[in-house]
Amino acid sequence: MYYSYNDFLGDLKELRAKIEEKISVPDAIVCIARGGMxxxxxxxxxxxxxxxxxxxxxxxxxxxxxxxLIIENMPHIRGEYQKILVVDEIVDSGKSLEVIMQKFRSAHPEKSFYSAVIFQKPTAKVYADFYLKHAVEWIDFFWEVDMLEKKS
Structure with a gap:
């Protein structure tokens, strides 16, 4: 399934509203590269x-x-940031999100970490704190395909 920029923009605005309703505005964002960039x-x-x-x-x-699973470049979150939002495009198996959230919570037990994705697979071992849609098929995100050269 192709996921377009227009779909993404509408969904991201909806996800933003859900986050703001529950935790207000976070102090910092952690992007899981590349999907969350x-x-x-x-x-x-x-x-x-x-x-x-x-x-x-x-x-x-x-x-x-x-x-x-390979995790690199775990950031050290500065002291003044207390509400941190970890973002990615999808929770597939849940393995990555589970390990990342555990690492952050162990390294910074005094902080609150929340996760947000657009797509959540219902079969994943963990669920993001904020998500919009269940993914039931492979998703081709616009940022993965739109800049690739088309071959004739």
Whole structure:
């Protein structure tokens, strides 16, 4: 299924409203690269946040099959930030999100960490704190396909 920019924009506005309703505006955003990059950028602009962190969680091979989980560049969250939103585009198996949230909560037990995604697979072992839609098929996000050269 192709997920367009227009669908994304509408969904991100809806997700933003859900987050604001429950926790107000977070103090910082952690982007799970690469899927959460567009989301974190746009949410940071909407909330006028400069505290945007990035980490790498690599769990897919080129064949769209889950492989071993590699997490790199875990950020150290500065002391004044208490409500931190971790964003990604989808929770698939839930393995990445579970490990990342555990690492943050262990490293910073005094802070509140929340997770937000647009798509949640109903079969995942964990659910994001905020999500909009259940994913029932493979999703081709616009940022994954629109900039690729089309071959004739």
């Amino acid at each position: 567009v989301m974190s950028h746009m949410l940071a602009l909407a909330w006028n946040l400069r505290a945007v962190y990035t980490l790498n969680a690599i769990s897919y091979s080129d064949c769209n099959v889950q492989s071993s």
